[in-house]
Amino acid sequence: MSLISFFSLRIAWAVFKLERFPTARPFLQASMSDLRFDPVSGQWALIAPHREHRPVELLPVEEVRKRSVCPFCGGNESETPEALAVYDSKGAALKTSDPAGKQWLSRVVPNKYASFGSADVESNGHAAAPCHHRGPFIASSLPGPQELVIPTPRHVSSLSELNDLETHVLWQAAQDRIALMHAGGQARHAMLFMNCRSQAGASLEHVHVQLMGTPVVTDYLAGRVQRNRDCLQRENKTLVESIVAWELQENHRIVSRSENFTVLCPFASRFAYQTWIVPNQRDVSFVDLDMQQRNELGLLCRTMTGRLEQQLNNPSYNMLLQIAPFEESADDHWYVEILPRTTRSAGFELGTDLWVNPMPPELAAEHLRTS
Numbered sequence: 001m002s003l004i005s006f007f008s009l010r011i012a013w014a015v016f017k018l019e020r021f022p023t024a025r026p027f028l029q030a031s032m033s034d035l036r037f038d039p040v041s042g043q044w045a046l047i048a049p050h051r052e053h054r055p056v057e058l059l060p061v062e063e064v065r066k067r068s069v070c071p072f073c074g075g076n077e078s079e080t081p082e083a084l085a086v087y088d089s090k091g092a093a094l095k096t097s098d099p100a101g102k103q104w105l106s107r108v109v110p111n112k113y114a115s116f117g118s119a120d121v122e123s124n125g126h127a128a129a130p131c132h133h134r135g136p137f138i139a140s141s142l143p144g145p146q147e148l149v150i151p152t153p154r155h156v157s158s159l160s161e162l163n164d165l166e167t168h169v170l171w172q173a174a175q176d177r178i179a180l181m182h183a184g185g186q187a188r189h190a191m192l193f194m195n196c197r198s199q200a201g202a203s204l205e206h207v208h209v210q211l212m213g214t215p216v217v218t219d220y221l222a223g224r225v226q227r228n229r230d231c232l233q234r235e236n237k238t239l240v241e242s243i244v245a246w247e248l249q250e251n252h253r254i255v256s257r258s259e260n261f262t263v264l265c266p267f268a269s270r271f272a273y274q275t276w277i278v279p280n281q282r283d284v285s286f287v288d289l290d291m292q293q294r295n296e297l298g299l300l301c302r303t304m305t306g307r308l309e310q311q312l313n314n315p316s317y318n319m320l321l322q323i324a325p326f327e328e329s330a331d332d333h334w335y336v337e338i339l340p341r342t343t344r345s346a347g348f349e350l351g352t353d354l355w356v357n358p359m360p361p362e363l364a365a366e367h368l369r370t371s
């Protein structure tokens with residue numbers, strides 16, 4: 001039995017025997033609303049279950065416009081820039097870029113339509129030029145590396161459609177590329193994310209994960225870091241650790257718990273069926289996960305996106321790896337967040353950053369436990 005097969009069996013068993021939590025009572029009555037603050041993100045959410053039945057609340061599923069030639073499918077490698085890394089059909093990283101035989105399982109390519117400037121040309125490998133003032137404004141032309149991980153040559157659109165090996169290699173590639181981005185000094189923070197289907201911002205249907213290195217630490221990230229630091233000083237626990245401990249005690253919003261990860265719907269969910277996958281150990285960074293932990297994370301992401309698709313009829317969704325800026329990674333308690341995009345942001349949300357969510361996370365967790 002190969003090493004991958006051995007770990008696949010172990011992980012499959014671990015996921016199968018995930019602790020099932022008893023059904024929680026609905027937390028809110030249908031006519032009630034609840035204004036809630038998320039201490040991690042610093043954002044408010046208005047849980048308003050009576051709005052669930054508004055006739056225009058749910059968005060139609062709109063598929064991404066299909067192209068005649070998919071640049072990410074096997075055989076179409078010339079449609080993308082040359083690969084930065086290639087993993088073969090056994091999950092091994094190849095030393096060369098695109099192989100002549102085109103037998104690959106996963107490719108990492110530069111983003112052809114990058115938002116930031118080129119890191120290689122402008123910074124020579126280092127985030128160099130600082131921000132500068134323009135009157136009352138601050139601006140920067142700092143570059144930021146941007147890459148795409150294509151986890152399969154097969155034309156599928158969601159994480160839930162990847163097989164075991166593709167899932168394992170995707171997360172291995174994510175670890176490798178974030179570690180390289182950190183070591184290269186080209187960015188202060190790495191944002192790994194996936195946009196699935198049009199309402200989540202996907203422009204291509206073929207499943208792919210994006211990695212963007214940002215040269216600045218935004219207020220949003222700095223706020224998360226500061227709130228976590230405050231909690232560590234106050235309670236000797238990370239903020240996320242403190243939240244998970246409370247949620248396990250309350251048992252209203254826990255979906256599952258295994259040896260390495262806890263899945264929950266956060267208290268102040270801004271989106272219906274918003275889901276966190278949190279490592280139980282606070283001191284293991286994402287790039288330091290061992291093979292078993294990494295594979296378990298990948299299979300949990302696949303399982304949870306599959307359950308969301310079952311519950312919500314294949315919604316658009318975003319998946320985000322929430323990690324701290326590199327300089328703050330020692331005290332970080334990272335997690336994966338899945339955001340189904342079944343509701344539309346409108347003037348109120350844009351003007352206040354307060355999101356209205358018609359699905360109480362207590363009910364969402366109950367549905368996800370039993371689906």
Ligand SMILES: [Zn+2]
Nearest residue numbers: 070073155206
């Ligand atoms: Zn394709």
